[in-house]
Amino acid sequence: MKLSPLSVPYRVLERGGSIVFTAAILFSGASAAFGPAGGPAVVALVGLALLALIGYEVAYYRRFEYALDGDTLDIRSGVISRRNREIPLGRIQNVDISRNVVQRALGVAVVGFETAGGSETEASLRFVEFEEAKRLQGEIGRLKRGDEAEAAGEGPDTTELFALTPRELALVGALSFDARVPGLLIVLLSGSVPALSSLLPDGSRRLLLAAGVVALALGVVLVAWAAGAVVAVLNYYDFRLARIGDELQYERGLLRRYDGSIPLDKVQTLTVLDDPLKRAFGYASLRIETAGYAPGSGEGGSEAAVPLAARDRVFALANRIEAVGSPAFERPPRRVRGRYAVRYLLAVGVLVGLLYGVDRFVAGSIPWYGPAALAPLTPVAAHLKWKHRGYWLGEDHLVTRNGVLRRRIKVVPYYRIQTVIDTRTVFQRRWGVATVTADTAGSLSLTGHDAAAVDVDTATAERLRRTLDARLRTALAARRGWIDDGRPDDGASGDADDEDADDNVGTENAEAGDANGVDDDS
Structure with missing residues (x-):
């Protein structure tokens, strides 16, 4: 072709x-x-x-030629030097279609093929007709499933799971902020401050300069908020998520339209995200993490399944993807609030010390004692950090919760766990607590965003580690039983966690400094 x-x-x-x-x-x-x-x-x-x-x-x-040949996608290309590629269909995680305004007018599209563990697109077709792009997307999914009924012309059932309403799209824009804009504007406008200050009268120079700096800071914040709002609206315009057979398919975007597929058997974890502002108004976001690379997403292989919606809608959708139920989280022991309070007090003390050094040796007029006013708030911050942590062992899933300013509730099926890691830092050992992490094949695990039960009692950590190990083996044995009985393979092929899984099942004990632990709100 x-x-x-x-x-x-x-x-x-x-x-x-x-x-x-x-x-x-x-x-x-x-x-x-x-x-x-x-x-x-x-x-x-x-x-x-x-x-x-x-x-x-x-x-x-x-x-340039390409063909779907049995179990592989074959691509032959090159003008000066020829390149032949064979990509096994079992390795393909996502088939994503993107079209900008001009491409949509011409009726062509870019098709990207993402594979497990890849940090970039494995291969792409630039450009094919849009109808051909949709055919490839559906045909690859059918060949991977081995569905003969679809080959005979009977397509899979399509169920719309979620559609972003205009009100929710407006909220996505209103709650967005482009952090890149402030730095760029500060660099561009920094040279104008001394020039303007030289034009001011001597008597009112400091007052007017301070007012100008405040006005400039507010302007930078407003511009950054407006830029973030525009980008978010353009990115998530007409967002839709549907289930077609054993795949999730999404569409989004105004100037550049994304049309992607996420095989359900490649889903590693689900993550519900919120922050204090979203929690106050009852909203949250949902992300689906796969082991591959997702174009247009901000976090490696993580694709937004719901950019923003009411919490009830988010959890209802999460349960339609992974029937996790209603978790009842078990928090860390109450005594760890003292540990958090000590850490926050030390941070305040370090900040006061740094400002004192600057005042003593450089500026001479900085109110270095100002951060000390935060000291009475450290017990409140410590309590909030403790309150928003916890874990829950469901029948088929591990669910963890961590973070205050950016809270993550992660849902991990037991059979997706690669390794169970028991980490006890020097400071954790003094408080008699540990962190149990369920490592998965998802790319976000590289950034420390694995599901983790943080600062649990050491006896609880031992029990949790053994329980996760046992449930992982049981879940893998049950999945093998389904495959051996001749029923559909729910994703064993092509996944590192299902191939020779007994070799991957394991537990670790690690000891490191506090900076290497995962007991971090962010």
Whole structure:
């Protein structure tokens, strides 16, 4: 099969723009350096470059072929050097389709194939007709499932699970903030502050300068909020999530439309996220984590299943994906609140000490004692940190909860656990507590976002570690029984956690400094 013929002019226009831009710069320089002959020479060179680009893109189109051949996706490409690739269908996690405004007008799309453990797109087709992109998305899912009924023309059942309402889309924008904007604006505007201060009268210079700095800070915050709101609305416009057979399929985006698939047998964890503002108004977000790379997402293989919705809708959707029920969390022992309070007091003391050093040796007029006013609030912060931590052992899932400013409730099926890790830092041992982490194959585990029961009693940690180990083995044995009975394979093929799973089942005990632990709200 071939790419769309429209891919040739589109790729020429896409790459030719940089050539024309460079030519415009060279034209003015050549005219000044070489006189009247310089301009025509540049135009001739640009014409040759464009002809070479057109020839290359035509050759690329003619030599690019792809095919679904049994259990593999075969791609053959290359103009100067040939490249043949065979991607086993069992390794493909997601098939994602993206289209910008121009591509939608032309009826073409980019198809990306994401594989387990990949940090980037494994392969892509640039560009095929949109109908062909949808056919590939559905056909790969059917071949992986081995569904003969679909081959005969009977498509799988489609059930819409979630659609973002206009009110929820507005809230997504209102609660978004682009953290990159403040730094950029501060760099751009920092030079204007000294220049403006020199124009002010001497008597009112400090007062007006302070007012200007405050107004500038408020302006930066407003611009960052507005930029974040626009990006969020463009990204999640017309967000929809549906279940088609054994896959979740989502659509979102205004300027660039994403159309992706998430096989249910590749889902590693579900994460419900909220913050104090969302909790106050009863809202939350839901993320689905796979072992692959998800384009357009902010966290590796994590794809937003629900960017923002009422908590009841979020938990209802989570239960339709993984029937976890209603967790009843067991919190850490009450005594760890003292540990958190000590840590916060030490942080306040360090901040006061640093400001005192700056005041003593550099500035000479900084109110270095100001952070000491936070000391009475440390018991409250310690209580909130303790309150928002906990774990729950369900019949088929481990559920953990951690964080105050960014709280994560993680749902992990037992059969997805790779390793159970018992961590006891130097400071935890003094308080008689430990952290039990359920490591999965998801890419977020690399950033310390695994499901973890933090600061549980040491006896509880031992019991929890043994229980998770036993339930993991039981869950894997039950899944093997389903496969051996001839019923559908629910995802053993292609997953690291299901291949030779007995070799991957294990427990670890680790001791490290407090900085290496996972007892962190963020």
